[in-house]
Structure formats: structure tokens, C-alpha cells
Amino acid sequence: MNTYKLTLLALLASLAVVGRSVFAFLPNVQPVTSLIIICGLLLGPIAAMILALLTAFLSNMLLGMGIWTVWQVVSWALVGLISGWIGKYPGRIPVYVIVIFAVFSGYLYGFVISLTTYSITGKFWPYYLAGLPFDTYHAFGNAVFIILLYPIISYYFKKYANNRFHLQNTN
Template sequence: MNLYKLTLISLLAALATVGRFLFSFYPNVQPVTAIIIICGIWLGPLYSVVLAVVTTVLSNLLLGMGIWTLPQIVSWSLIGLLAGWLGKYRHVIPTYIYAAFAGVSGYFFGFMMAVTYGQVGNHFFAYWLSSLPFDTYHAVGNVVFMIVLYPVLSRLFKQYENKNIQSFKQPNQSLN
């Protein structure tokens, strides 16, 4: 990981954390998932996992840590890994496919949280059914954030890529 990408991940984590805090009064509506997906598309799966971990820890320091922190990290990391795989084809996949992926990711995130709470309280099915409206808020919020943020952040990533083409081609540089 080079210094440019480390700085970029830090800025994206700050953006996601502030966005999560600003939208905390809406249930499950947050830009975190969309930002992790965009990071995975442009920087790859490793960087999206790093972003997922940093964003979860930072935002939970503001909003509260609990038994949900680890499942959030795992869920957002898996979403970022899938987005990194999709990013290999970013030149041929249209934006609406990414928006649909973001919507499905909202339901996936909720399912993973239900699996975790089901292990703790043995009420998976009841928890999962009761969380479906909130998962829908998350999914719709993800689609909206993806439609709004993807063009803006993609333009910034393209500028970054053009200026720092060496750092994109050499992913295993050390911090010198």
C-alpha cells in the first residue's frame, strides 16, 4: 500500500464516517456501503476491506460499539470484496448495475446482521423478518447514494489514476 492510496483510504473513511453520522437520524440510511463499493470498484478488494474496517471502527467510536461491530466489519468487507471483483469489469458494466448491486448489498448486510443476532439469541427468523423494512431503507439509500456518489467519486478516481498511474500499476509498493 503506497502513501497515495493510504491517504485516499483515509479520506474515504472520513467521508463515510461523517456521512454515517450525519444520516444517523434516518434508520439504516447511510453512505458507507456505497462508498465501500465505489472503493472496491476503483481500488480493488484489499483496499475496500481496509476501508470497511477503518470506517466501521471510526463510525462506531462516534455512534457506539457493541456486538454489532464485528458483523458490520465482516458484512462490509464481503461487499467490498465482491465490488472489487466487479471492478475488474468497470469499463463494461453500466452504473445502473452498480446501483442494483448496492441495493442487493443492503439486504445482504441485513441478512448477515440477522445471522449474527440469530446466533446470539436463537431468533434468526423473527429478527430477520422484523428487520426487512429497515433493510429496505438501507437498500434504497444505497441505490440513491450510489447514483449520487458514483459519478462524482469516479471522476476523482479517474483524475487520481491519471496523475498517479504508477501507483495503480504497482499495488505492492511499500511506504517509502
């Protein structure tokens, strides 16, 4: 990993931490998952998993650290890994496909987080079903943030992404 990629990763991590703090008043609506997806698409799966780790620990230093932090890292790293694999697809990926994946990622994140309750209490379905409205907020927020952030970030990362992953122009 070169210095330029580390700088991009640090910028995305700071944007994710600030975004998570700014939107903390809205339940499960935050730009973190969308930024991890964008990072995976443009910088690769390893960078997205590093971003997941950085964002979870740094933002939870502000918002509160607990056992859920480990599961947040696992959830976001899984989303980053999948988005990194999608980003390796040759050719341009339509934005609507990325939006659909972002919606799916909101529910995937909630499912993995719900597994923590099962590991602690042995009750999965009541907790998971009670959390579905919040997973829906997360999924909807992901779609909105992808629509807003992907064109901007991909435009500025275009030079790096073109050189590294041979992506076509996103204009």
C-alpha cells in the first residue's frame, strides 16, 4: 500500500467518523456503510476492510465502545470485502447496481449485528425482527448516501482508480 492510497484511506476514515458523529441523532442513518462500499469499489477489498476497522474504533471512541464494536468491524469488513470483489469486475458498474447493493448491505449489517444478541442471550429472532425497521432506515440511508457521494468521490478518485483498477470514466 503506497502513501497516496493511505492518504485516501485516511480521508475516507475521517469523513466516515465525522459523518457518523453528525448523523448520530438519526437512528441507523449514517454514511459509513456507503463510504466503505465506495472504498471497496475504488480502492479494493483490503482498503475497505481497513476503513471498516478504522471507522468502527475511531467513531466508537466518540460514541461509546463496547462488545458491539467487534461485530461492527465484522459487519462493515464483510460489506467492504464484497464491494471490493464487485469493484474488481471489469468495466463500469451502473450506479443503480451499487444502490441495490447498498440497500442489501444495510440488511446484511443488521443481520450480523443481530447475531451478537444470539451469542449473548440465545435469542435471535425476536431481536432481529424488532430491529428490521432500523435496518430499513440503514438501507434507505445507504441508498441516499451512495446517490449523493459516489459520483463525487469517484470523480475525485478517478485518476487513482483508472491507474489501479482500469475502471472506465464515471462521467
